[in-house]
Amino acid sequence: MKSVKPGRGPSAMGAAGSVIAVIFGIFWTIGAASMGAPPLFPLFGVLFVIMGIVQAVYNFKNATGENRYSSFDIVEDGEEPDPLDQRFGNAPQSAPKPDSGDFRFCPYCGAKLGAEFAYCGKCGKKLPDIE
Numbered sequence: 608m609k610s611v612k613p614g615r616g617p618s619a620m621g622a623a624g625s626v627i628a629v630i631f632g633i634f635w636t637i638g639a640a641s642m643g644a645p646p647l648f649p650l651f652g653v654l655f656v657i658m659g660i661v662q663a664v665y666n667f668k669n670a671t672g673e674n675r676y677s678s679f680d681i682v683e684d685g686e687e688p689d690p691l692d693q694r695f696g697n698a699p700q701s702a703p704k705p706d707s708g709d710f711r712f713c714p715y716c717g718a719k720l721g722a723e724f725a726y727c728g729k730c731g732k733k734l735p736d737i738e
Contacts, residue, residue, distance in 0.1 A: 619666070619667065619670040619671075620666075621662065621666035621669075621670075622662075622663050622666035622667040622670060624666075625659045625660075625662040625663035625666055626659070626663050628655060628658070628659035628662070629655075629656050629659035629660055629663065631655065631659075632652045632653070632654075632655030632656035632659055633652070633656060634652075635648075635649075635651070635652035635655060636649050636652030636653055636655075636656065637652075639651075639652055710722055711724075711734075711737065713727040713729065713730060713732070713734065714734070714735065715727065715730050715732045716729050716730040716732075718730065720734070722737075
């Protein structure tokens with residue numbers, strides 16, 4: 608079953624934007640220093656370059672890594688672990704059994720349903736009979 612999970616956000620586009628920020632920071636630093644601006648202005652350019660390099664490395668590593676972070680990712684069960692669960696110590700949950708208690712779960716969308724439901728109230732698909 609497919610699921611939506613946090614996964615692969617900052618990507619190669621973020622790395623490319625960071626490279627552009629580094630180039631801008633270099634031009635800013637050179638321009639501010641050559642005009643004789645107060646030391647704060649070239650320092651701002653240097654800070655811009657350092658932040659751009661850190662972001663470029665992070666985003667490139669994230670875009671090419673195996674378990675990446677993002678806003679949303681759609682995956683099959685067991686295809687890829689949730690990196691946020693690994694980082695914060697949440698153990699992966701096993702799927703509940705359909706006949707547990709007075710409710711069951713839709714096998715298509717995972718919605719919690721009453722035991723007597725014949726159709727899913729969320730996705731509308733016919734539910735398989737429980738034996």
